[in-house]
Amino acid sequence: MSDRPILRFESVVRDFSSGGGWFGERRVLRAVNAVDLKVPAGRVTGVVGESGCGKSTLARLALGLIRPSAGRVLFEGEDLAAQSRGRMRRLRARMQMVFQDPYSSIDPRWAVGDAIAEPFQVQGIRMSRAERAARIADLLAMVGLDPSQAASLPHHLSGGQKQRVGIARALALEPSLVVLDEPTASLDVSIQAQIIALLEGLKARLDLTYLFISHDLGLVRYFCDRIVVMYLGSVVEILPSPDAEIRHPYTRALMDSAFVPDPTRRQRLTRATGEISSAFDLPPGCAYAPRCPHAVQRCRIERPRLDPSTHPVACHLPLDRAGARS
Numbered sequence: 001m002s003d004r005p006i007l008r009f010e011s012v013v014r015d016f017s018s019g020g021g022w023f024g025e026r027r028v029l030r031a032v033n034a035v036d037l038k039v040p041a042g043r044v045t046g047v048v049g050e051s052g053c054g055k056s057t058l059a060r061l062a063l064g065l066i067r068p069s070a071g072r073v074l075f076e077g078e079d080l081a082a083q084s085r086g087r088m089r090r091l092r093a094r095m096q097m098v099f100q101d102p103y104s105s106i107d108p109r110w111a112v113g114d115a116i117a118e119p120f121q122v123q124g125i126r127m128s129r130a131e132r133a134a135r136i137a138d139l140l141a142m143v144g145l146d147p148s149q150a151a152s153l154p155h156h157l158s159g160g161q162k163q164r165v166g167i168a169r170a171l172a173l174e175p176s177l178v179v180l181d182e183p184t185a186s187l188d189v190s191i192q193a194q195i196i197a198l199l200e201g202l203k204a205r206l207d208l209t210y211l212f213i214s215h216d217l218g219l220v221r222y223f224c225d226r227i228v229v230m231y232l233g234s235v236v237e238i239l240p241s242p243d244a245e246i247r248h249p250y251t252r253a254l255m256d257s258a259f260v261p262d263p264t265r266r267q268r269l270t271r272a273t274g275e276i277s278s279a280f281d282l283p284p285g286c287a288y289a290p291r292c293p294h295a296v297q298r299c300r301i302e303r304p305r306l307d308p309s310t311h312p313v314a315c316h317l318p319l320d321r322a323g324a325r326s
Contacts, residue, residue: 113150
């Protein structure tokens, strides 16, 4: 493990336009709002938050699939938005993504071996037929599949097997960063455990860095070394470890929503009330203030910044260990 960042977000903003036309007014949705974030090499950084908080947009910014409206995204020190098409193609060999839906991430007309070999074609890597077959067999074995399945079509495979193919394809070019966008969300619970165990083993074996996006808070706490909490496009807290004391009231409410399957560990819920602010019209202060039971006037007029401590939190009055305002 290392604290050296492989990926950095510097004041990153991403806007999307909506509406317009003959009579409609053009509106701008701020999906990512002034995010400053470092992803340490060799570690698993989890990103959590409610639907629409900007997690998947952050993932696509990390890979250069979309460009920031403002700010910079740097991978291994290189600004992704400033690269030529050729240089960007070479950089993408070192950063890959595993998608949420294994049923739609693989072309149903292609054999498994062809899907896994596609990155070699995109990168212009020439190899003989025997070398190609050997490499595909190695990748299939690496993710726990029989090399004979290279000739199978995707509809012959289960959902878990398809996700293993997606992982094999992501590892084909030996990347250093893998973005996992809810890779277990569409799988049965027993299969989820197998995929997570596989990812753990691959990380240790290949010295990978993961950016792990998920709605499953229990899974994030188990799998990740640190947790980034997002709310309406902003990072509100970064937990340096899964068992770190929670300092932001939104993080408290979010974590309390995940129940532990143990009747002896009853939880006192922190309920979030009030209206959720619109990403089309963010308030001038803290976006969580309308729902926060501890909000004061300062919270409604002044936007809190993420402090540069070892446990960053964007809150004017963070929680203490007892769960009250400090």
